[in-house]
Amino acid sequence: MARPVVRAVFALLVVATIAAFFVTQQLKSEFPLVIRFAAKPKQFSPNGDRYRDSIEVGFDLSEPAQVTFSIMNGEGGEVRRLADDGELGGDAKHRFRWDGRDDEGLPVPDGVYRMRVLRRDEGRVIDSSKKIRVDRRPPRVQLVSAGPDVIAPGEPGQAPEVTIRYSGPKNSAPEFRVFRTDDAARPHVMRRFRGKGRVGVWRGEVATGPERTGPAPDGDYAFTVSVRDKAGNLAVAPASVPRLRLARPGAGVSVRGFTLRGPLEVVPAGSVATFEAGPFDRSLDFVVSRLGDPQPIRRGERLGGRFRVGIPSNAKTGLYVARVRAGRHRAVWPIAVAGLPQSKRAAARARPLVVLPAISWQGLNPVDDDFDGFADSFPKARSLGLDRPFAGGGLPPRFGAEVAPLLRYLDRERLAYDLTTDLSLARGEGPALGNAPGVAFAGSALWLPEPLLRRLRDEVADGLRVASFGVDAFRRSVRIRDDRLVDPRRLRVNAFGETTTPLETSSAPLTVFEDGLGLFEGLDSFIGDFTEFEQSRRLPTAARPIASAGRDPNEPAFVAYGLGGGIVIRSGTAQWARELGESALSVEVPAVTKRIWRLLAQGAR
Template sequence: MTLVARITFVILVGATFAAFFVAQRLKSEPPVITVRAITQFFSPNGDGSKDVSNLSISTKVEDVATVDVVDIDGDRVRRLREAVPMAPYRPLRLVWDGKDDDGAVVPDGRYRLRVALRDEGRSAVLQKTMNVDTKAPTPQVCLGDPCQKRDPRLQNIVSQGDRAIDIYIRGRSRSETTLRILRTDLAGEPKLVRTLHRKGRYARKRWDGLDEAGKPLPPGTYIVQARVRDAAGNIGVSPSEFEPGAVSGRPGLTVRGISAEPPVRPVTAGGRTEVFVDARGAEFRWRVRRVGERRIVKRGTATDPKLVFRAPDSHSGVYLLELRAGRWSTTVPFLVQAKERAKVLVVMPTLTWIGRDRVDDRPFDGLPNTLLTGDKVRWPRMFAGDHGLPAGFAEDIAPVLVFLDRRKLRYDLTSDIDLDLTRNPRASDREGVILAGSMTWVTTALGRRLRDYVEDGGKLAVFGSDTLRRGVRLRVVNTDDSGTLERPTQPAAADPFGTRVARERRTSGPVTLSEYSDASASYGLMEGALDLPDFTRLEEATSIGKGKLLSGVGQPLTPEEEAAAAESGKPARELRPALSAVQLGKGTVIRVGLPEWPSKLDDPNVAQVTRNIYDILRGVQPRIRSEGR
């Protein structure tokens, strides 16, 4: 090794040792820069809560400082102050708004301060971090047991007397959690009934089941909404929107007095009938009567949720099971099919009953599952409805059944679910079919079979508005005893028979309907009835497709309308049938597009036409009868 190389080596070794000792001295000395205050968590999202990090630093010596914000890798993202004089122990207050030198909000993550002291000739990255967090927390609410627990104890269905409802919050923070109890099964927006507060460090809140006034919640469907604020000031609300499929966890609560789940398919007269009754463990009384009659045909007392009894051994009809437990009561319908066969089959719209009923199914998200919202619906299910009765049953269906029963007009009885599962009806074994009430949804297969039934020679009458225009998929599990209704569709332009129906038209006052002059009076639809008075709601057919109009009844032109058309030279209002009989193939479809029809069955003309429809369905020529005249 040359002399120069030896000298260079000695100098380098000496410099290394000197640097080492200087570094050790600096490390052992008290820090020159002190962080007096720093906002460790903040969210620069402009919501007014913790939008900036407030900083305060000081030095032990007088110097000129430059302060930067650096990321976790030490790269500068923002210069806060440059060449600012600092007096010893006098704080320098700074504010960082979470933006970089270009004015853009920095990505979420950890950041530090780097302070360069000009006179000291050095810079230091302070160890305390600032956490930029703009992501709102996503809490979950579960009732009964924690959300993450397998096979949890469900507490989503309670009685009005339950006083220990456990609410678990997942994803909480150290801040206070606010819980809002809202009722969701009423018309309009969810209604707030109670607000609860819980310290953030606790996962469970035990609620006494009372509203703000200290009263027990009435039976209905509720949802528990959690509001959580994290350390950075972000607010997370769950559920944030009340839409099917958008709710996580198990925040739903159903308060129940007494409810029942009747069979959705007919039971044979005198046969075994099973109804699941949920009285929340209480003893209940039950009794059975036929629709339209006061006479009780069966009664009893039970505590077993599985109520079993023999169906009335009589003519086909709808019976009502009336239940009472304490001050709670409910009434549900069930179908009984006689042992003797009748010529006319009446079909109950159980698909629509179930699809419209506002019941919260599993996994209990607190939102009623209905086909109207496009949700998936389980069947069978508890009937909530109007104290158990399906929507429209008392107004649209019961009057028609009572009309038939009191005139001893015999019929067989089934449901649309049963028709779908049994591949009926067939024109070869049914002369006539009545679709009672609004059959809003129909499966594609059943709609096709109804059309085939008519084209093959069957006669079908449709009572009810907004019928057979929406589709739904019937999914079956467990050997035809249960399943789901899925994928409801929007209304189609035409029903399965090709008829196009306009939106319901409401007249300014009662109008009288009459048969069109060009329709065939010999068909017999209006036999014994000159007109139909005092109707205000009309569902008129705009097209009958490939069918042939046999009889059409609608609102005739008034003299004023005829005069106005003649004076203006414009066509008069098009005559459209609200009540019609249309030949399709070898059979006939009778459509009653008058929603007020069931409420007017006491009118002699309406009663006469209803008898005419029944006669046509069973293959008998209509004749004049004394209906209340």
């Protein structure tokens, strides 16, 4: 019996195999139901910005059929059904719009998706090999460089082309924007233009009207670039509005029609002062004269760039100003000259040493140093060049308010003095602290190198008399590295150990509280008229109070105290020098200043 059963089973298997073969051959000969799948574009970003927020998907049928069309995730699960057992025509293209949401109306996660066609009556499933990518992540874009970093559009012979480069997705026409950063509270757009590839070219023009452009005015400029990736995600680098903390050195531009750089160290009479006019070479005229004196000591013509001016050997010690003209442009530079005494009488007298705050001039000078599109100054910047031109071609910050009135007063009253700058003191050049009977800091010495602060404190302990005619002085340190100021730091107390605090009020005089030096003797007990004060909160531990004046006897602004063998005097207001002007009505401030000067000249060593 076993043999017939085996034969029967074998025969059935043969018949089934042959039948399956013929069915397969028949199916192979049939035309496929789905001719092709379509997805355009293949990547999209359904993030609601109305750019590539949806995608056109679908398929082409070879014959009429009742099908279901779905979007499937990477794990094969259905996330969105776009057609549900619909009767669709054959030999036709069927397209649907997918907005990146599932059947519940929720956004699908970023990732790779595929399409599926299901024909239920035949139980046939056709999956696409074509991938759809949902990507909402913005691309990484960074401005790399912009150059040249200084341009002068609108000047004769100048046709600048600033090449701006970025890293990130390559676009056929990326949008660049030009922002000015130095003339308002927030950077504002001055120009828009299209680039090509990963490069844009700005020709130094800004919008001057709806359909007009003109040369960009002097100032600091930063850029942004708007780029989309293949999915349509937008990235704006470094931000929609440039910010200092995001700025990249070398990715900004300064527009400077005319610049002048000169020496910040003291210049001995009989030597040469070196200047540099920029940003390009041109013919110029110059005049050098003493501050407040129209009579020049040198004048001449030069071809722009680096040029030298000889200081006469018979020039008297004082503050001079170089005035340079090139066409319609003007620029000035202060020069501290160490020369002959101001008079024969001065030659026979002990002369206090006046120190100009050249380091602080650069610390406060709002000029873009690293060409990131933003003006650099302390304390925001961590490093500044000592060879920068002063902003706008003008005199240094606070020069007109704190320094010039004091020097003019000394010359007018024939009060003898020697002259240097804090930079020269730090470098050991020119007149030294150890040779002076007393030292006067003209203006606010906001930043000084620590070795100079220590030397100043030691000299006072050894008998030096120091007067400061500024505010917030000796409270910050900075290091000099080659021709740069680096690592500015604020100290808890000033170099002598005093703690001070600023105060702004309505107009008020200094009221005299104590006068152990005779500075206020015979004068009105109300001195000057001020709105800004630097109050003394605590004197140095070993200090001996000698004189004081201010609004509050417990926290005076004007102070004089003994420290070791020397004396420290603080005027207590940045407006002190203002009261020394010829047009000022104050009588007391000039009188007190003259007595301070005699005290400095007497010395104690």
